[in-house]
Amino acid sequence: MTINKQNWKIAAAYIKGPGIFLLCLCVCSLILSGAIKTGYGGEVSIRLNEPDSYSFSPSGYSNMVFYSLLYENLFYLDENGSIESNIFANFKYDKQSKTLILTLKDNISYSDGQAVTSRDVKNSIRLFLDKNLASARKIRSIIKSINRVDNNRVHIELLYDNPGITGMLTAPELALLPHTNGVYSGIFYPAEKVGGEYLFLRPNKFYPGGRTYIDAVKVQFNDSPDLDIFLSKPGSANLHSLGFKEYNAGVYQNIYILFPGEKLGQNTRIALYSLLKNYFKQNSDLSELNAMTSNEESPISLDIKKFSTSRTRSILRYMKIKLYIPNSMRGMEQLFQEFLKRQRVPIETIYLGDNQLANFMNNTSIKYLLLGKIFNKRMSLDGKIKRIVREMSFSRFSEKYLKLINELDEVKYLKNEELLLNQVSKIVEEIINDGFVLPLYQERYSIYIKKKIRGIEIDYYGRPLFQGVRVK
Numbered sequence: 001m002t003i004n005k006q007n008w009k010i011a012a013a014y015i016k017g018p019g020i021f022l023l024c025l026c027v028c029s030l031i032l033s034g035a036i037k038t039g040y041g042g043e044v045s046i047r048l049n050e051p052d053s054y055s056f057s058p059s060g061y062s063n064m065v066f067y068s069l070l071y072e073n074l075f076y077l078d079e080n081g082s083i084e085s086n087i088f089a090n091f092k093y094d095k096q097s098k099t100l101i102l103t104l105k106d107n108i109s110y111s112d113g114q115a116v117t118s119r120d121v122k123n124s125i126r127l128f129l130d131k132n133l134a135s136a137r138k139i140r141s142i143i144k145s146i147n148r149v150d151n152n153r154v155h156i157e158l159l160y161d162n163p164g165i166t167g168m169l170t171a172p173e174l175a176l177l178p179h180t181n182g183v184y185s186g187i188f189y190p191a192e193k194v195g196g197e198y199l200f201l202r203p204n205k206f207y208p209g210g211r212t213y214i215d216a217v218k219v220q221f222n223d224s225p226d227l228d229i230f231l232s233k234p235g236s237a238n239l240h241s242l243g244f245k246e247y248n249a250g251v252y253q254n255i256y257i258l259f260p261g262e263k264l265g266q267n268t269r270i271a272l273y274s275l276l277k278n279y280f281k282q283n284s285d286l287s288e289l290n291a292m293t294s295n296e297e298s299p300i301s302l303d304i305k306k307f308s309t310s311r312t313r314s315i316l317r318y319m320k321i322k323l324y325i326p327n328s329m330r331g332m333e334q335l336f337q338e339f340l341k342r343q344r345v346p347i348e349t350i351y352l353g354d355n356q357l358a359n360f361m362n363n364t365s366i367k368y369l370l371l372g373k374i375f376n377k378r379m380s381l382d383g384k385i386k387r388i389v390r391e392m393s394f395s396r397f398s399e400k401y402l403k404l405i406n407e408l409d410e411v412k413y414l415k416n417e418e419l420l421l422n423q424v425s426k427i428v429e430e431i432i433n434d435g436f437v438l439p440l441y442q443e444r445y446s447i448y449i450k451k452k453i454r455g456i457e458i459d460y461y462g463r464p465l466f467q468g469v470r471v472k
Helices: 005-014 018-035 061-070 118-129 134-140 237-241 266-280 309-316 327-343 354-363 381-392 399-414 417-434
Strands: 043-047 088-094 099-104 143-148 153-158 188-194 198-203 216-220 229-232 244-258 286-288 322-326 348-352 368-376 437-450
Touching (some): 061 229, 061 244, 118 134, 118 153, 134 381, 244 266, 266 309, 266 327, 266 437, 322 354, 327 368, 348 354, 368 381, 381 399, 381 417
Parallel strands (some): 043 216, 043 229, 322 348, 322 368
Antiparallel strands (some): 099 153, 143 153, 188 198, 198 216, 244 368, 244 437, 286 437
């Protein structure tokens, strides 16, 4: 910025005493504003599946991204493995006392201005630990107590020394949850929704990580030519020519058919498996899954028998099957019903939220369940197998599987790759023989972001972080 000297002299001639000082301040502020310009403003549109509610339920990859916009995780693990937190001013592990000490930032609030306290942190951790998740179960097994020291501090005392406890608490299912509905801890809050079309998210002015630079995020529930961010299969070359940059999400989602109740006849299981294989085969974004984790890393390839269409129809036609499906997969509803009509197979589909599903699993007998599970590609093979057994065997998790998992842990400490793969193969064979879960297809993700969107980061769990986002 340049200042005309003649104009300065004229202005100074008319302003005496304190007026000159004020004028100097104004000119200095103009100079600084020209040198440092903060890029506030703008709107970003992202394509995600429509959630069934705003209550925290991050099942499925699209849901995991959506709820990360409304609810703040206690800790983040960035793609380089660094642990960060917007909630805690300080977090440190004391080896001598085997205690993780969490100290809240001063004056942090939920979206309604209500103060966040150590009680909220403790309750959020407790709710997470009650979930049927391998990550929650692992943390549960090492925690001795969770204590509120005062309004700003929480001490997590362990049964034995484990400095990695903070890393365990980066699980995306662990978020700061409010006491009441309609209140949020994340970077945005829901402002305006048109069902089936879009939802506007506005910045949470009380967000503990600081106000975002953008004015709004438009979450669109269907495809649109004006999208800035969306999820799609990797390697879509035509998108690069349209001004998008591809980011590897680092995650994939496997789709399984589960039989969590009493063991069913083999013909029924194989018939339903065959039917679903044929349905998902129509989707070009999915890859056939012939392993429990991924085809590339599995020590064995599963060759599961399939029935013909006519035999599948004859077995399932009079079975009165109720197929339970998480709401995160509700996008398949219309196409799946059309497919069932063409196949002349009368299957009732029941869509459930995460909490509903947990209640049904605890209180009723679900015989048929379609489920998607997200895996980080960098997670170890044995870690993925243990997660499948712990989270998907339900009532079938028995002494036999506990013994197999303990043996897997013992083999891992020997650092013998061949023995490890043999033990993994043994567990997979038991799963298939018991028939409580069969793999169907795998969905891989890349995140495509328009080049005009700057400052976006992708965390370890494949979620885009919006705190530093700017629109060019």
